[in-house]
Amino acid sequence: MKYDVVVVGAGVAGLYSSLVLASKGFRVALVESKPASKIGDKTCGDAIGVHHFQHIGLRLPEDIIDHVYRGVKIYSPSERHEIIVPGEGVSVNRVKLGQWLLKQAFDRGVELLDQHSVIGVNMRGDRVGSIIAKKVGGGIVELEAEAFIDASGSKPALRSRLPETWPISDKPYTTDFNIAYREVVEYDGGVREEDRDYAVIYLNTIIAPGGYWWLFPKSRDGRVINVGLGVIWNGLHNPRHNYDKYLRQRFNGKVLHAGGGIVPTRRPLPTMVWRNVGVVGDAAYTVNPVHGGGIGSSLEAADIVARHVGDALEQGEVSEKTMWEANIEYMRAYGAKQAGLDILRMYMQKLSNEDFEWLMANKIVDGASVYDIGVKGELGEKITHMILSVLRALSRPSLLNQLRIVRNYMKKASELYLDKYPSTPNELPSWMTMVEDMVEEYRRIIGFNKGERVKW
Ligand SMILES: Cc1cc2nc3c(=O)[nH]c(=O)nc-3n(C[C@H](O)[C@H](O)[C@H](O)COP(=O)(O)OP(=O)(O)OC[C@H]3O[C@@H](n4cnc5c(N)ncnc54)[C@H](O)[C@@H]3O)c2cc1C
Incomplete structure (x- = not known):
């Protein structure tokens, strides 16, 4: 079975990627383990900021x-x-959201292979040639395509099977x-x-x-x-x-x-495109590290990556070189903020109930500053000044010092993902080393134990 694009996983990220590509006229297969009627049935808090829908111009029907x-x-x-x-x-009603996106995808010609689980990848030279999916109840299919998108969620089914030397096969802790x-x-x-x-x-x-x-x-x-x-x-x-x-x-x-x-709940994958593969949604760690919301950013990442996969297909060359701009666009839209918030997240995970109680009782931060930190992913001048003066007045030198450290590393992290993000794939390895060194140094300073590498 031959397609222009095969998308693995029909969560919000996969559904949206496939419908974006099918609306450009590409032949798209969407492979999903669940039966079609269960698409959208995701265990979730269901809460989402409406700005995400506005960013990609998606108008939800009222009943969702x-x-x-x-x-x-x-x-x-x-x-x-x-x-x-x-x-x-x-x-949102997640089932209705999933079923509505699925209908949009069908209307644009996406072919769904439901109850099919991806179990293998065949390489063709230095690219993915095809994927192997197993049908519930028996039967194996092989799907060939020019491009593949991994949207299979937090335990990625495709990128975890790619060569370890590919930066998109990165294994988290x-x-x-x-x-x-x-x-x-x-x-x-x-x-x-x-x-x-x-x-x-x-x-x-x-x-x-x-x-x-x-x-x-x-x-x-x-x-x-x-x-x-x-x-x-x-x-x-x-x-x-x-x-x-x-x-x-x-x-x-x-x-x-x-x-x-x-x-x-971490910074994004170092690159969302490599060879003829794109990665979106939880598979690319697009969740907000502090509040854990990932529906909106999955949709935004899907929109960006799918558009660049489409452009690369039109150019007749699908590679990290032709799709690189997807990374730059995503880091600007959301990734740099995630990187800053990842630093804050690790610090917050070290705080105790007494710390939170004290911070809130003394009104160290207010709603407007939390909003600002959430939108930008950094502690801006005004907020820092305000927090520092309250801490000084309350004589909390240890917190003052910690805050300076967190602020400094949040800034470094967002800068690395924004201004210093590589403009070409060649610069990626040295950039990845810089990021790893920075995060490692920060973990050491705040005494954060990163745990074990996961198996996928
Ligand atoms: C308990 C919980 C609460 C949350 N609360 C919120 C919240 O309130 N707000 C918010 O914005 N976000 C929340 N999130 C995060 C949000 O749900 C995810 O970020 C978002 O749904 C990710 O979408 P996705 O399409 O990337 O992945 P998924 O929705 O996980 O979709 C992946 C799809 O791939 C399929 N798949 C997996 N492996 C294979 C395979 N081998 N072959 C074929 N198909 C495969 C799966 O069946 C699934 O349908 C929450 C998450 C959890 C777990």
Whole structure:
């Protein structure tokens, strides 16, 4: 079976990549392990900022939106202090979103091979020639294409099978991930009125070490909720246990959906294109390292990478050279911010409940500065000045010093992914060494143990 492009995985990233390419007239196969009716059924918090849809010009039909948020509310461990971060968001119905994107893809001519799992890759010279997929119930197919896109999520099925010398086969560390568990519940108690229109985040290192726990209302009356937690993957914590121990009783009610998953909470893959392969979504670590949201950035990455794959196909040469601009565009759009936030994420994972409580009780940061840090991925002059003066007034020299370090490395990280990102693939190896050295140095300074390399 011969195609222009084969896309592996029909999550938001794969669905969107395939429909972008099919609308340009390319013959696209979308390979997915699940049956078509289950596409979109992803365990998720379902919350997303509307700016992501605006960036790619995607207008969602009304029935996909379960609820609209006015912003994010963050509670301190004691739940006595809060920060409100303004910004419009929505709770989406993931199944409807997936099925709607699938229909758009079908309308543009995408061919879906559902219930097919990718199990192998055949090389043709120094490129991928074909992939091998196994059909549920038996049968093997081989799919040839000019270009391939890996959109198979946090355990990538394609790029993990590529030569180790290819930079897109990069293997992360366990602490680059959060493991999460969540339930959608018809909640007997109902969400308090003042929280109903917010995606609510609770900082608590006992319940969610190295992550947070959340309460995202899914209905306007606060009766249906998405409640869950994420923990750093370091072998010490189990999110399901913590859910049972700390949250189940508090959110009593009929469970409509339950499940877990892993989320890459780190800077992006060093390159999203190599030879005739592109990588998008969780497979390319496009998630926001601090809040773990990845739906929007998966769509944005898919839009960018698919357009460049399309242009390369039109030029008749699909390679990292012809698609390089995809990296530069993504780093500008989101990747540099992720790199800065990855530095902040590691620092935040070292903080205790007492630290969070103190920071929030003393109003060291307000909603506007959290928004600003989230948008830019760096601690700007104004915010730093404000935080430093409060810390000075409160005589916290150790925090003052830590903040200077974090700020300095956040700046270095975003600069590396923005101004210093290689303009050609040849410069990639030396850039990767610079990034690794910088991150390693930072980890050493703050005493962050990176864990083990993962197997995929
Ligand atoms: C518990 C949890 C809560 C989250 N909450 C939020 C949130 O509130 N907001 C937000 O924005 N993001 C959230 N995220 C992150 C978000 O869900 C992901 O970033 C996003 O869905 C990634 O999309 P994707 O298309 O890259 O990957 P996926 O949605 O994982 O899609 C990958 C697809 O590839 C398929 N696949 C895998 N292997 C193969 C194979 N070998 N062959 C064929 N097909 C294969 C899978 O079946 C799947 O359909 C959460 C994640 C988790 C786990």
